[in-house]
Structure formats: structure tokens, C-alpha cells
Amino acid sequence: MSVEIFYDDDADLSIIQGRKVAVIGYGSQGHAHALSLRDSGVDVRIGLPEGSKSRAKAEEEGLRVLTPAEASAEADLIMILAPDTKQRFIYSEDIEPNLKDGDALFFGHGFNIRYELIKPPANVDVAMVAPKGPGHLVRRQFVDGKGVPALIAVEQDASGNAQALALSYAAAIGGARAGVIKTTFKEETETDLFGEQAVLCGGASALVQTGFEVLTEAGYAPEIAYFEVLHELKLIVDLMYEGGIARMRYSISDTAEYGDLTRGPRVITPAVKEEMKKILGEIQDGTFAREWVGEDEAGRANFRKLQEAGEQHPIEETGKKLRGLMSWVDRPITETA
Numbered sequence: 001m002s003v004e005i006f007y008d009d010d011a012d013l014s015i016i017q018g019r020k021v022a023v024i025g026y027g028s029q030g031h032a033h034a035l036s037l038r039d040s041g042v043d044v045r046i047g048l049p050e051g052s053k054s055r056a057k058a059e060e061e062g063l064r065v066l067t068p069a070e071a072s073a074e075a076d077l078i079m080i081l082a083p084d085t086k087q088r089f090i091y092s093e094d095i096e097p098n099l100k101d102g103d104a105l106f107f108g109h110g111f112n113i114r115y116e117l118i119k120p121p122a123n124v125d126v127a128m129v130a131p132k133g134p135g136h137l138v139r140r141q142f143v144d145g146k147g148v149p150a151l152i153a154v155e156q157d158a159s160g161n162a163q164a165l166a167l168s169y170a171a172a173i174g175g176a177r178a179g180v181i182k183t184t185f186k187e188e189t190e191t192d193l194f195g196e197q198a199v200l201c202g203g204a205s206a207l208v209q210t211g212f213e214v215l216t217e218a219g220y221a222p223e224i225a226y227f228e229v230l231h232e233l234k235l236i237v238d239l240m241y242e243g244g245i246a247r248m249r250y251s252i253s254d255t256a257e258y259g260d261l262t263r264g265p266r267v268i269t270p271a272v273k274e275e276m277k278k279i280l281g282e283i284q285d286g287t288f289a290r291e292w293v294g295e296d297e298a299g300r301a302n303f304r305k306l307q308e309a310g311e312q313h314p315i316e317e318t319g320k321k322l323r324g325l326m327s328w329v330d331r332p333i334t335e336t337a
């Protein structure tokens, strides 16, 4: 099955420049969308509750900050970039009462539509612009004249123009410099959750932590273990990013490549693949979504316990010390970024 990929030349920036956009939330994605939309000549306002700690950050950038309800009432395109577990409450309290005929409701991830936590009325466009990368890099790449690829999807096309609108929005945040792929809310949600759980975040973090444990438990210096399994991972992934696994294998030694080809499948065994399939099944049948929404509703105690355990892993202390000495690790992402 071939996909449709769009670039800057396919997008009409004037469509989004003609809209009043409300970005609800100003975190990782929210700040990136809002600032890049503004830099692309779009009329943007931010929706945040009165007590939100993000307000000061948005105001420092000279953005106009309103409450989510005020921003939604004023805008004709509302992009929801608040946490997935909070979106249904923001929608029912602040957005839904302010939706007008012809408005557009946008998402950065399909979770709430895919799992039917939000059910928009028929008179509005419902679309998605989902960058395939962390918000801080979405913004950094835009500023550097580059872009992070994005997915667009249309769940409801009330205006008959929802796809062109989504493409225009994606171009305004830099996505069409790298490529914008048309998908569905279902496909984006399921692949995004799978990617972050099994490979990008869950899989990669567990691989790095386990590799660090094996080396340090065998008596090797934590500093050497850190450089080997975490720091150098970025350099190896950079090669994959530039030219795929083949490019990486071209650059490494024959010794590494032979070890890669013979030992890699012993780490990622058929049992690991089976577990990945199970994880995908839990995403597809809604088990993960129910578990996560339930965890959030119960106060996130288990989530916090797991976060704390991750923060206390010995690799964090070693990394903190070493990164402090690496002047070439530029522009670290901080809470204030």
C-alpha cells in the first residue's frame, strides 16, 4: 500500500494564515506549534487555565494567553495540545460550548478520538497534525530551517476543505519541509503508541539500562558503560537516521558488524517479538488506553512510583556527572525550554 506524501510545494500556507488559531496547552508540542505558527504569519492565541505554570513561558514569548474557553470562543481553529488524559475534560468544559459552525478541531495525537473519549459534533472539521518527533525538536528544527515529518488525518470533513487546512497547518510548523504523510486517526494512534512503548522510549530505555547494568555488575567502570551504551547510541542512531541500518553497518568495523548480525537476534529474540505483538494487541483492543486512563483517574500513584525508580537508576547519576563535563552537548532541553 503506497502512502501520499506532501511537501511545501503542495501546501497553501495562506489557508492557515486566514484562520484564528487557539493552541490549548503550551508544553512540549504546544510551544513548538504556537511559536512556529506565529513565525509563519498565523494569528495565534494560547489557551491555559488561570493558574497554569505554562502561562509565564508563553507570555515571555509575547504570545497572547487567554483561558481555554476564551481562546476557543475567539478562534475558528482549536488545536488541543494538553495532556491526552486531560483533553476530554477541557473539551467538554471549555471547547464544546464554544464550537461554532465551520470551526475546526485539531489534535496532535489521535488518542481521544480513536478511543472515543471525545465525540465532536457534525458541524466542525476534525483533523490531526501529528509531528513525528518531540516538540522541542519540532521547534528547534523549524528555527534551523529544517522540519520534523508530520502525519495528517481527517476524521470529519464538515467544510470539504479539512485536508488542505491540515496540510497548511503542518507546513506552517515546518512539517512539509521534511514530508507530511496522510493517514487516519486509527493508524496514527496505534502506530504512535506502539513505537513509543516497544521501540523508541520503552524498548530503547530498557535496552540501555539493561546494557549498563550488565557491564557495571561485571565490574566495568560506570563511566565507560555510560559512554558505551547511552552516549554512543546517539552517534549510531545518527548514522541510521542519515542512511538507514545499512549506512550504520557501512561505517562500523567488520568486527562490530559481525557481532551485530550474530548477537543482535540473541538479544531481540522471537520471544521479544511475541511480546511486541502482545503490546500491539493491547493497543488495538483498547486495553492500554483503559489502563492509562484508569491510572490517571486513580491519581497516577503507580506511574509516579515507576518514574521515581527510573530517576534513581544508577545510569542517571553517572550521566549527570559526565554530561556536565561535555561542553559539546549543546542546548539541553530543560523544563524551561
Ligand SMILES: NC(=O)C1=CN([C@@H]2O[C@H](COP(=O)(O)OP(=O)(O)OC[C@H]3O[C@@H](n4cnc5c(N)ncnc54)[C@H](OP(=O)(O)O)[C@@H]3O)[C@@H](O)[C@H]2O)C=CC1
Pocket (backbone or CB within 6 Å): 024, 025, 026, 027, 028, 029, 030, 047, 048, 049, 051, 052, 053, 054, 055, 068, 080, 081, 082, 083, 084, 086, 090, 108, 109, 130, 131, 132, 133, 134, 135, 136
Ligand atoms: N511530547 C511530544 O513531543 C508529543 C506529543 N504529542 C501529543 O501532543 C499533545 C500534548 O502533549 P505534550 O506536548 O507532551 O504535553 P505537555 O505535558 O508537554 O504539555 C501540556 C500542556 O497542557 C497544559 N494544560 C494542562 N492542563 C490544561 C488545561 N486544563 N487546559 C489547558 N492546558 C492545560 C499544561 O500546562 P501546565 O504547565 O499548567 O501543566 C502544558 O502547557 C498530546 O496529545 C500528545 O500525545 C504528539 C507528538 C509528540
Ligand SMILES: CC[C@](O)(C(C)=O)C(=O)O
Pocket (backbone or CB within 6 Å): 131, 132, 133, 134, 135, 192, 195, 196, 200, 201
Ligand atoms: C515518541 C514519543 C511521542 O510519541 C513523540 C515524541 O512522538 C510522544 O507521545 O511524546
Ligand SMILES: [Mg+2]
Pocket (backbone or CB within 6 Å): 131, 132, 133, 192, 196
Ligand atoms: Mg510520537
Ligand SMILES: [Mg+2]
Pocket (backbone or CB within 6 Å): 109, 192, 193, 196
Ligand atoms: Mg506519542
